[in-house]
Amino acid sequence: MTTSERTVFDAAAAEDILRRACALADVEPDGIRMMRFGDHAVFRIAGGQIVSRVGRSPERLPSVQREVAVAGWLADAGYPAARLVTAAEQPVVVEGHPVTFWEGLGDGETYANTREMGELLRRLHELESPTFSLPPLRPFDKVTQRLKRAAIPDPSRAYLQALAEKLAAEYDRLEFALPAGPVHGDFNVGNVLRDVGGHPKVIDLDGFGTGPREWDLTQTAMYYDSFGWHTEAEYSDFVQGYGFDVREWSGYAVLRSARELLMVAWLSQNAGTNPRAAEEVEKRVETLRSGGSRRDWAPF
Template identity: 45%
Template structure:
């Protein structure tokens, strides 16, 4: 459903707590919800609010062109619910998403009143089950092209204060080299539906104690290795997972990506996507700017990845 004041997507205001708060105030009545007392949980790729008094989470997309993606996420959530797959659920029966002031807004059932993440083993269980599902054509999932996504992220770094021309040139050159290496990869897992951003940060503990998968807007068709690479990287490169956590993930999914010859290339591509995303955050805080500089230096030298901080 599209509603609002007629603002164009290209005319959306700067993405700040103040501007997204105004969008929240306008959007909640569209779903017969009250915005008073809402808590801003996160301000990143999306603004995420938890409403007061009702188990509802509101997501407001930073990307003003995210309408098609979020329409697909809503269709996907309703299909996963019909399949009884443990994933986040759309709130209510109203048509979604809404568009107000050039922003795309969706409403979701809150998993619980606080953020409690699942384990690497539970992520493996969810991915194994997800990868067994056969998606209907009606979902119209896109083929995942990591370099289309990466190119867009790198273009958005132009003109960003705190990202030098030298840094952008280095990242562009690295992307070009990696695309050639990626095109030569021999994937061994089946091609099919993936989550697209599979990591423990997207697995939440439900009120009933079960683990559920969230953030459905990155679903696509791709080699399943994409859904395994972040957990492998978080262990092998950054030390964000322990050896025991990673071994549990491998045991429960049934495949160790670190033993696949293409792992390092896939990890380099995924890592560059992470760095490009961080570059878009440098103006938001000194912490983000420092993390971007740290990550670019690591790519230049091949050292210091254990000093990266998760965001």
């Protein structure tokens, strides 16, 4: 099947691509189990010893190539992050979809505490920039790309795109408190896992770019104040670990709104194949319209 023939990227299509990539990379496709499905389909292989990420579309290739370069940079710097495995050149490309193979980290479900997260993020922001160039952070480009693929009602799509344009204009007027530099792009508790030795490591490296460090701080803050997913004590530990409270900066509300929009756009990609996701997207859109509480947003 060619790239043009595959019109649906669902769990079955992703696993088919993974199995073909395993053959090319000389990896045994034993015990394949899907972990999550978003911009990538993420699988555990060989009892969790290997984690594979299958890009949703050929458009993901540049960011995955950057992810591979970032992984090498962080390894050379001795920074605790996910490491690539297999001797094959990565990413492996099947039907245009980029596929990567990574060391499995523990059970894949044991997360760092928030103080460790803050300390790791501070260390990341203190690293010297890599010798290769990182693209400027352009979060609203992702919204547009995701909405193009989303099978959602036209009024919802139009509302989300208009909101993105409004927030992009506000974002461009912000005056940031911290110096710009390399950022993870998607730093949150779900992306800081413990390895088999119990040591926290940062994963999901494909969103790296150059931009305001406040962007990396916002998710943990909003998980506390908007969603209640962190306690006050946990958020305080994060602030102490990093050394700066982004909630006290004047532009925080704009970044929080941008992050919420990205969460909705991310989920909208699955609306065409997952009725529960489609229902959740519409609920979230209504919440954004009305300014209602985000505390009943279901996790995906």
